[in-house]
Amino acid sequence: MKVTLKVWRQRGPETDGGFETHEVDDVSPDMSFLELFDVLNERLIAERKEPIAFDHDCREGICGSCSMMINGRAHGPERGTATCQLHMRKFEDGAHITVEPWRARAFPVIKDLVVDRSPFDRIIEAGGFITAPTGSAPDGNLILIPKEVADASMDAAACIGCGACVAACPNGAAHLFTAAKAQHLNLLPQGQPERWSRVVAMVDEMERWFGSCTMHGECEAACPKEISIDFIALLNRDWFKAQFKQRRLAGQVA
Amino acid sequence: MSDIKLESKVPPGPLPDKWDEHKFAVKLVNPTNKRKFRIIVVGSGLAGASAAATLAELGYEVTMLTYHDSPRRAHSIAAQGGINAAKNYHNDGDSVHRLFYDTIKGGDYRSREGNVYRLAQISLDIIDQCVAQGVPFAREYGGLLDNRSFGGAQVSRTFYARGQTGQQLLLGAYQALMKQVSLGTVQLHPRTEMLDVVLDDGRAVGIVARDLVTGAVRSFSGHAIVLATGGYSNVFFLSTNAKNSNVTAIWRAHKRGALMANPCFTQIHPTCIPASDDFQSKLTLMSESLRNDGRIWVPKEFGDERPPHLIPEDERDYYLERRYPTFGNLVPRDVASRAAKREVDAGRGVGPRQNGIYLDFTDAILRLSRSVIGERYGNLFEMYERITGDDPYSVPMRIYPAVHYTMGGLWVDYDLMSNVPGLYVLGEANFSDHGANRLGASALMQGLADGYFVLPATISDYLASILGTEPVPVDDPAFTHVEADVQDRVDRLLAINGSRSVDWFHRELGKIMWDNCGMARSHESLDKALGEIPALRDEFWSDVRVLGEGETLNQSLEKAGRVADFLEFGELLCYDARHREESCGGHFRVEYQTEDGEALRDDEHFAYVAAWEHAGVDKEPILHKEPLEFEHVALAQRSYK
Numbered sequence: 001m002k003v004t005l006k007v008w009r010q011r012g013p014e015t016d017g018g019f020e021t022h023e024v025d026d027v028s029p030d031m032s033f034l035e036l037f038d039v040l041n042e043r044l045i046a047e048r049k050e051p052i053a054f055d056h057d058c059r060e061g062i063c064g065s066c067s068m069m070i071n072g073r074a075h076g077p078e079r080g081t082a083t084c085q086l087h088m089r090k091f092e093d094g095a096h097i098t099v100e101p102w103r104a105r106a107f108p109v110i111k112d113l114v115v116d117r118s119p120f121d122r123i124i125e126a127g128g129f130i131t132a133p134t135g136s137a138p139d140g141n142l143i144l145i146p147k148e149v150a151d152a153s154m155d156a157a158a159c160i161g162c163g164a165c166v167a168a169c170p171n172g173a174a175h176l177f178t179a180a181k182a183q184h185l186n187l188l189p190q191g192q193p194e195r196w197s198r199v200v201a202m203v204d205e206m207e208r209w210f211g212s213c214t215m216h217g218e219c220e221a222a223c224p225k226e227i228s229i230d231f232i233a234l235l236n237r238d239w240f241k242a243q244f245k246q247r248r249l250a251g252q253v254a
Numbered sequence: 255m256s257d258i259k260l261e262s263k264v265p266p267g268p269l270p271d272k273w274d275e276h277k278f279a280v281k282l283v284n285p286t287n288k289r290k291f292r293i294i295v296v297g298s299g300l301a302g303a304s305a306a307a308t309l310a311e312l313g314y315e316v317t318m319l320t321y322h323d324s325p326r327r328a329h330s331i332a333a334q335g336g337i338n339a340a341k342n343y344h345n346d347g348d349s350v351h352r353l354f355y356d357t358i359k360g361g362d363y364r365s366r367e368g369n370v371y372r373l374a375q376i377s378l379d380i381i382d383q384c385v386a387q388g389v390p391f392a393r394e395y396g397g398l399l400d401n402r403s404f405g406g407a408q409v410s411r412t413f414y415a416r417g418q419t420g421q422q423l424l425l426g427a428y429q430a431l432m433k434q435v436s437l438g439t440v441q442l443h444p445r446t447e448m449l450d451v452v453l454d455d456g457r458a459v460g461i462v463a464r465d466l467v468t469g470a471v472r473s474f475s476g477h478a479i480v481l482a483t484g485g486y487s488n489v490f491f492l493s494t495n496a497k498n499s500n501v502t503a504i505w506r507a508h509k510r511g512a513l514m515a516n517p518c519f520t521q522i523h524p525t526c527i528p529a530s531d532d533f534q535s536k537l538t539l540m541s542e543s544l545r546n547d548g549r550i551w552v553p554k555e556f557g558d559e560r561p562p563h564l565i566p567e568d569e570r571d572y573y574l575e576r577r578y579p580t581f582g583n584l585v586p587r588d589v590a591s592r593a594a595k596r597e598v599d600a601g602r603g604v605g606p607r608q609n610g611i612y613l614d615f616t617d618a619i620l621r622l623s624r625s626v627i628g629e630r631y632g633n634l635f636e637m638y639e640r641i642t643g644d645d646p647y648s649v650p651m652r653i654y655p656a657v658h659y660t661m662g663g664l665w666v667d668y669d670l671m672s673n674v675p676g677l678y679v680l681g682e683a684n685f686s687d688h689g690a691n692r693l694g695a696s697a698l699m700q701g702l703a704d705g706y707f708v709l710p711a712t713i714s715d716y717l718a719s720i721l722g723t724e725p726v727p728v729d730d731p732a733f734t735h736v737e738a739d740v741q742d743r744v745d746r747l748l749a750i751n752g753s754r755s756v757d758w759f760h761r762e763l764g765k766i767m768w769d770n771c772g773m774a775r776s777h778e779s780l781d782k783a784l785g786e787i788p789a790l791r792d793e794f795w796s797d798v799r800v801l802g803e804g805e806t807l808n809q810s811l812e813k814a815g816r817v818a819d820f821l822e823f824g825e826l827l828c829y830d831a832r833h834r835e836e837s838c839g840g841h842f843r844v845e846y847q848t849e850d851g852e853a854l855r856d857d858e859h860f861a862y863v864a865a866w867e868h869a870g871v872d873k874e875p876i877l878h879k880e881p882l883e884f885e886h887v888a889l890a891q892r893s894y895k
Contacts, residue, residue: 012806030530032641038535038757045755045810050802053809055323057496059536061637062421063327078640085640110467111807118444121324125436129429130388134308134706135379137386141343144397154390154416157425161326185388 001027001088005040006098007052010109013116017109019098029089033076034059034066036088053112061085061224064160067167068113069100074164074222082162082224102167106174106209117163119209120177127201128181130190143189150188157184158225165219165227171211176219178206179235180227186238196242203239258513260865260880263667264368269886270350273372276668277711281718288313291717292725294461294476296448296503298325300420300698301681302482303427304705310434312710317474318431318440319463321447321498321812326428329484329496330701333420334541334634336402336412337384337698339377344401348409350374357696358887360406360586361661361689362839362855364516364863367886368668373687376703381413383706387426391415404694405542406586406894412695417541417633423698427705443474447812449740451479451507451677454732458507458677459725462733462740466812469805471741473728477717478676480709481507482701485660485682487520489820489827490772491764493657494526494539500816501823504664504683512672513865513878515665515685517823518831521692521840522773523658524590527641527651528610537656538641540613541634542694545583545590547618547627548651550574552602552611562604562612562650573597581894588691588840588853589894591655595773596851598654610652619647655773659697661688661840662830665865665880669712670704673865676716680704685863690839744804747814752797756813759794763817763824766790771828776844780832784825788872791821826866826875833877836860857889 002025010017024040031039034056041051057065066083070076076086091097099113107115157180165176182202185191191198213232220229265276283291291314295306298320310316322328340353353374358365381399385391391413392400401410415422434440445466452460452473460475483503487493508514525540551570558565574593575582585593594611597603604610619627624647628635635646642652664672664679666686671678681701688696726732770783794817802808837846837853838860846854863880 028531028533030643031533032535035533035535039533042755042757045799045801048799048801051810053807057322057327057498058329058332059497060332060538061640062332062418063329063496065323065327080636081640085637087640087643089643114807117323121326121432121435121442121444124429124432129433130386131433132383132386132388132430133311134304134383134430134710137379137382140341140381140385140391141398143385145393146397147393147395150390150393153388154418154422157390157415157422158418160421161324184390188388188390190386190388 001029001093003027003036003091003094004096006096008100009052009112011111013108013110027088029087031088032059032084033070033086033088034084053114055114056084059084062160064162067102067115067163069103069167071098074102074167075224080224080226082160102163104163104166104172106166106172107163120161120163120174122209123174123178123202123205124181126205127194127198128185130185131194145189153184153187156180156187156227156231159227160225162224164222164224166210168218168222169211170216170218171214173213174206174210175213175232175235176223176227176229178202179231182238183231183234195238196245199235199238200242200246258673258867258878260665260673260878261667262366262880263669264366265668269367269371272368273375280712280715283714283718283721285313287721289315291315291478292317292476293478293480293713294319294474295480295482296461297328297482297484297683298322298428298431299328299330299482299484299681300424300427300701301705302328302480303424303431304702305480305482305680305709306440307427307430307434308706308710309713310439316434316440317443317476319443319446319448319474321445321466323444325431325442325444326425328424329499330424330698331421332496333698334417334539335404335543336414336419336695337380337423338404338411338693338695339381339413339699340374340411341378341381343399344410346409348411352409353377353411355887356407357687357693358689359892360691360693362691362853362892363689363857363861363884363887363889364519364838364882365687365689366882367884369687372708373700373703376707377699379707380699380702384423384426387430389415389422389426402543403546403584405545405584405590406693414543417631420698423702427702448503449506449815450736451510452733452736453510453674454726454730457675460728460733462736464740464744467807469803469808471737471744473733473737475725475728475733477720477723477725478678478713480678480680481664481683482680482705483683485663486823487657487660489763489824490657490767491760492529492534492537492768494523494537497536500819502816502819504679505819505823507664507672507674507677509868510674512674512677513665513867514826515662515863515865516830517662517827517866518834518841519661519690519839520657521587521659521661522591522655524587524594524655525613525653526656526658527638528605528607528654538637539656539658540638540651540653542587544613544631544634547622547630548583548613548615549617550583550611550613552597552604556601562614578894585894586691586693591773592842594655605652610654612650613653614650615646616650659692661685661690661692665863669715670709671716678709678713680709690841743815744811747798747800747811747818748804750796750798750800752799754797755799756810756817759790759798760817760820762790763787763821767824767827771831774842774844775831777832780828783828784832787821787825787828794818794821822871829875830864830866834860834864855891861889
């Protein structure tokens with residue numbers, strides 16, 4: 001196979017970037033998309049040109065490092081697939097492929113295709129946890145969790161924190177990420193004591209960085225773990241309820 | 255430094271009481287004094303994140319470094335199958351003692367009894383802790399925790415969260431860590447790579463790191479240093495580890511005086527997707543849990559190129575079931591891997607490159623239905639299909655062993671402290687609990703045991719002894735000298751400007767290691783590797799090409815530093831493999847095998863931990879021995895027949 005890559009290059013956060021075009025021959029259909037970049041980078045090094053920077057690590061679709069807009073789509077054309085698990089057999093011979101970094105104001109470019117996703121960590125820091133100091137836990141089987149509940153929680157917890165949902169959203173909103181992280185915990189019995197404070201704190205922090213949700217649904221389509229947009233509805237429900245629950249905590253019965 | 259004395263510090267007394275007695279014996283630090291101690295934790299995987307969170311909960315001031323953009327990305331996240339615990343929820347005869355016994359036996363009798371017993375005891379608390387944090391473990395319909403079985407055990411003691419157990423456990427630890435970050439008790443430094451350890455008066459007092467975004471080299475000073483930086487499988491280039499996993503942190507500590515123990519104990523995982531071409535950048539593991547329901551076979555005929563469904567039942571060899579009737583497809587990893595190699599080497603391999611064996615789910619689908627199999631392994635099947643283009647519901651998977659985990663690592667005592675006072679090593683980075691072979695679902699158990707429960711209980715013993723001291727200031731010559739070393743090395747790598755890329759050298763090293771020190775090793779092959787590695791290293795330092803600058807994000811430069819360290823470490827691994835003239839666990843020497851090809855241990859001469867002291871690059875390392883004593887388990891030839 002042969003492909004033509006149009007790749008975003010940017011030296012640093014403060015400099016302007018631009019596209020660079022590279023033709024790559026001898027592409028095998030069994031190659032992963034990141035292996036295509038490995039091959040291209042080897043060639044660039046041989047030509048004394050600086051290789052293209054991109055985030056990657058596990059290459060098994062679980063660490064959430066990889067982050068490429070491929071032909072305008074987060075993680076490329078294949079549904080439920082992170083960039084590292086995308087294979088060249090999904091492209092046609094002679095394809096023209098445009099590759100950009102995540103496009104979102106909250107994720108500034110560090111270099112080439114590498115962006116800063118630390119606002120996600122800030123959202124977790126704000127409340128994306130269950131307070132359970134080490135050593136204080138009761139026996140695991142003391143807390144009965146119906147299978148359906150554990151499964152629903154796991155559906156949300158599958159989020160890999162890659163940021164594709166934000167990159168795909170026309171508003172640059174992080175509702176799918178925040179919803180997945182909040183509902184993973186809010187659905188479980190262990191998560192109930194902090195449920196209302198959690199959702200308010202996480203949403204407040206989210207709104208400091210990201211845009212608003214207008215239910216376009218692009219996030220669900222881009223999510224490599226196919227996390228359902230239904231979780232956003234649950235997030236909104238919990239946030240709404242929290243307004244009353246929180247007031248009740250303050251002694252103001254709703 | 256010939257005055258090194260290796261004291262394991264395993265307490266005396268009956269096995270079940272050792273840990274309790276020890277916890278009572280260690281000195282404590284009172285709550286108001288805890289905040290006067292600063293502890294630096296390097297690495298944010300299961301061991302590092304759980305340690306940092308727990309130490310901060312206790313009141314210590316913690317500094318956490320990771321080279322990832324977020325602590326959540328460490329490679330623990332990729333563990334699929336599960337985590338062991340001796341809960342005996344299935345009433346199938348499990349107990350702490352049985353988990354202890356299985357781990358000692360599975361490790362081929364090359365681990366410390368005291369450490370392993372403690373690990374089995376703590377396994378109970380880990381599950382409770384993780385459930386309380388909200389890890390969504392699989393449940394039965396009645397709401398109780400579900401279990402599955404794993405290789406090397408005849409009981410069901412493995413807890414799991416679909417095929418993403420490592421991810422969920424890591425997120426639990428990461429969330430606990432981020433809570434501490436929000437409280438200001440943990441200072442988090444992402445995209446920061448540790449490049450050296452600083453010693454003062456023989457104690458570990460800090461580290462030097464490079465900010466990967468700005469390139470700035472800076473020092474961090476603390477009362478104790480905790481390395482939780484994972485394993486070194488990537489010395490083989492192709493492995494199931496993440497691309498960035500490396501040996502640098504523990505190798506730098508080794509060069510500053512910490513002993514490296516049993517580096518030749520490397521684990522080859524039996525169920526990975528075989529390499530498909532020369533551009534292959536890494537290998538992908540398929541969880542061992544698949545062996546619960548999948549049957550492993552090869553065609554009886556050599557070079558049989560018929561598609562699998564056209565090969566009739568009586569022309570298939572289910573070789574694991576035939577050779578090991580008791581454990582069948584669930585034999586431990588080392589046994590399963592060697593058996594696969596034997597079939598492929600004999601010419602019965604399958605697939606376009608004849609480099610695999612079949613893992614077949616046809617019978618399980620008939621017995622249990624497609625939907626039950628889908629529920630158990632659906633995400634793994636999808637992953638397999640994405641990578642290979644084949645659908646495992648209808649075509650058997652093709653698998654082959656790949657380097658996956660390293661049992662060796664820095665030597666530590668019962669407190670997890672290396673021979674350098676103040677330097678602690680956790681998780682895969684230490685050598686402690688798995689002997690010569692790790693059982694499936696035990697890595698997560700050990701990482702979390704070290705981080706949540708062992709280190710937080712033992713570190714006070716050391717800290718109490720230095721109460722009242724201030725951390726060494728970072729402008730002290732102890733720090734500035736090491737900073738200059740680090741900067742000098744960065745500058746040297748950028749200045750070589752040779753003709754070959756870093757990856758080229760890494761692949762060459764990987765080939766040397768895999769061909770000569772992989773699944774089968776011999777004195778002859780190891781001699782060969784020990785001749786080739788220094789030559790490749792010299793070539794690296796004269797001909798590597800690292801482009802770009804040191805003052806920006808420069809991934810080639812990061813890789814170059816790591817490969818430079820692998821080029822030194824690989825040599826030590828081969829020295830260790832050559833000196834250990836026996837076969838045990840993941841270390842298989844072709845000279846030492848039984849008539850039917852099983853590993854032949856030599857307990858008389860090699861029942862010890864080999865801890866190596868660095869004597870300088872290009873010099874032979876110095877061997878120190880810690881004898882292993884077995885009071886509670888009788889040493890026996892491992893048999894899974």
